[in-house]
Amino acid sequence: MISVKMLKPYYIKADDQFVRIILAYQYFSVLINKKVYQFIPIEAKEIRINRRTRKVENVGSRFAFQKGKEIIYMTMTELMTLPDFLEQLDTIAKPYYEAKHEVDEVESEANAVIDELEKRNIKRLIDKALDERDEDTFRELVKLL
Incomplete structure (x- = not known):
């Protein structure tokens, strides 16, 4: 044994x-x-x-x-x-397996949230440009989407 x-x-x-x-x-x-x-x-x-x-x-x-x-x-x-x-x-x-994987996961989630917030901000700016009838700003912002 x-x-x-x-x-x-x-x-x-x-x-x-x-x-x-x-x-x-x-x-x-x-x-x-x-x-x-x-x-x-x-x-x-x-x-x-x-x-x-x-x-x-x-x-x-x-x-x-x-x-x-x-x-x-x-x-x-x-x-x-x-x-x-x-x-x-x-x-x-085990602590060495999880450490990098968890950091990558959190970083990936944070990047996804940031991307979504940036898109929403651009859409708001497009709406503002439309309200103000600012065609140049509108065209520049649409290129960013």
Whole structure:
């Protein structure tokens, strides 16, 4: 029986494309047959997640875990079969998924409101130009629609 005892990032790097969860000794441990094995950074040291698809990109990476002199290697694919690993990973990475998406959504909504207000303002100015029988202003404003 394998389960994740602890999964905490040493630090997190996020760019436009990936969330990189950097691991270090004492921040990641697994329980294998009731024995605690500590992560050691001799091979893979990070979990790389695509921010858009929210999928782990480095599935072929191999992680090393040590108890005394015994070292056990597990691939990312093996770790991903553990439900508690996926839950903890999702909890760690979730703030980095949403941040950019929410900002883009709010910005898009704000731009739509501004566009609508500008169109309404132009229509009001056209009405004013018609009321004042100002043909030149009317023609200029109609070009803006």
